[in-house]
Amino acid sequence: MNDTGDMDALAAEYVLGTLESGERAQALALTTIDPGFVEKIRWWERRLSELHLMVEPIEPDAKIWERIKPKLPVAEPNVQVQPAETPKPAEASDDATPSGVFDELPASAPASMPAAPQLTPAVTPLAPAADGTPPPPSDEALAPPPPVLPPPLIPERATAAAPKVAVTPKRGHSGIWIVLTLLLALLVLALGGLVAAWRYAPERLPAQLRPVEVMRQLGIAIPVGPPPRPPAPPESQYDE
Amino acid sequence: MSSTPVEITWLLAAVSKGDASAFERLYAATGAKVYGVVLRILRRPELAADVMEDAYLQIWSRAGEYDPTQQTPIAWMVAIARSKAIDLARQPREGSNSGESEVIDEDEGPGAVPRHAMTNELRKLLTCIGRLEPDRQRMLLLAYYGAFTCQQLAVKLDMPVNLLRASLRRSLFEVEQCLGA
Numbered sequence: 001m002n003d004t005g006d007m008d009a010l011a012a013e014y015v016l017g018t019l020e021s022g023e024r025a026q027a028l029a030l031t032t033i034d035p036g037f038v039e040k041i042r043w044w045e046r047r048l049s050e051l052h053l054m055v056e057p058i059e060p061d062a063k064i065w066e067r068i069k070p071k072l073p074v075a076e077p078n079v080q081v082q083p084a085e086t087p088k089p090a091e092a093s094d095d096a097t098p099s100g101v102f103d104e105l106p107a108s109a110p111a112s113m114p115a116a117p118q119l120t121p122a123v124t125p126l127a128p129a130a131d132g133t134p135p136p137p138s139d140e141a142l143a144p145p146p147p148v149l150p151p152p153l154i155p156e157r158a159t160a161a162a163p164k165v166a167v168t169p170k171r172g173h174s175g176i177w178i179v180l181t182l183l184l185a186l187l188v189l190a191l192g193g194l195v196a197a198w199r200y201a202p203e204r205l206p207a208q209l210r211p212v213e214v215m216r217q218l219g220i221a222i223p224v225g226p227p228p229r230p231p232a233p234p235e236s237q238y239d240e
Numbered sequence: 241m242s243s244t245p246v247e248i249t250w251l252l253a254a255v256s257k258g259d260a261s262a263f264e265r266l267y268a269a270t271g272a273k274v275y276g277v278v279l280r281i282l283r284r285p286e287l288a289a290d291v292m293e294d295a296y297l298q299i300w301s302r303a304g305e306y307d308p309t310q311q312t313p314i315a316w317m318v319a320i321a322r323s324k325a326i327d328l329a330r331q332p333r334e335g336s337n338s339g340e341s342e343v344i345d346e347d348e349g350p351g352a353v354p355r356h357a358m359t360n361e362l363r364k365l366l367t368c369i370g371r372l373e374p375d376r377q378r379m380l381l382l383a384y385y386g387a388f389t390c391q392q393l394a395v396k397l398d399m400p401v402n403l404l405r406a407s408l409r410r411s412l413f414e415v416e417q418c419l420g421a
Contacts, residue, residue, distance in 0.1 A: 012412040017387030021330035049315035050362040051384050057272035064292045
């Protein structure tokens with residue numbers, strides 16, 4: 001056999017496994033300098049390894065896997081990649097909520113959970129305002145208790161800002177409040193108009209609304225000036 | 241082993257991306273076959289366990305090198321483990337199997353392969369081996385499954401080592417020609 005034939009035979013015997021340890025070491029050294037030799041080895045490996053099909057499988061001892069598992073070099077970094085990705089959606093959707101609560105939840109939780117914390121600031125101002133007590137100091141708390149003109153804005157802003165889901169259960173409550181506020185505002189406007197009319201154009205008011213008549217109906221004594229003295233009879237001017 | 245070559249190929253692809261759970265499934269699907277090959281060469285479970293550890297750590301780090309167009313995934317894994325088993329078997333140690341009289345049984349020859357497990361590549365290989373004289377067929381298969389050295393084979397087959405080696409080389413050459421190198 002020529003050199004090429006020897007090389008082919010060496011590659012075949014290397015894969016077959018019949019080389020003595022010294023020959024095997026030489027063949028291994030050849031693989032580092034001769035790509036053609038490596039290719040020959042690969043060829044024989046591909047051809048002969050099909051023979052494994054005739055080998056009976058033998059279940060290995062479970063301890064073998066226990067030895068392999070902790071030695072996987074990339075296992076730890078790979079595991080750390082996953083937790084690093086999950087908090088991202090939580091941070092993105094929770095910036096308005098108290099931090100730290102959702103950081104440890106699985107990625108699927110933030111999709112449904114943030115509605116709950118938002119419900120509280122949106123709805124709480126409504127309840128105290130309806131009671132007539134001052135609302136807590138928040139954006140909505142700008143509404144002053146005297147129901148002049150701003151009060152109607154509160155329910156509108158609260159409705160617009162709060163998620164629909166959060167407002168729906170309170171809708172009946174706030175509707176009553178809106179009506180009360182509007183009635184109160186109308187009453188204030190009417191009284192203010194009446195006062196202005198009394199001052200500037202009392203003669204245009206219907207008789208029932210003129211100050212004298214109103215006060216008379218309310219039972220208020222009108223401090224009328226001393227009635228004009230009838231002219232003294234001529235004969236009485238000498239009585240004093 | 242119930243996993244198909246397609247499933248094992250898929251697991252190897254996942255392992256090449258660092259999927260540790262896929263690697264555990266790959267081991268569960270292939271460990272018994274690889275262990276059978278390795279234990280057959282080394283005969284001693286503690287040595288076979290060392291090779292299994294070495295081989296699967298190499299499979300873990302080199303999974304991306306597997307080429308599905310060249311061979312089945314299990315054949316690729318077996319080749320890695322088998323090479324390591326031979327390396328270990330060649331290391332001198334006390335109580336090595338060189339003096340053992342155990343010979344691979346005839347019934348573990350080509351006829352033992354289950355019909356459903358037969359592949360085109362194996363059928364082709366067995367056809368080419370089948371063209372050799374029966375003595376040379378047995379010599380070749382004995383060399384592969386036991387990974388014996390020529391010296392060990394010569395003892396087992398009771399023939400001069402030089403003659404055995406020449407015969408073996410001629411067999412390999414003819415099989416190579418038959419397969420169409």
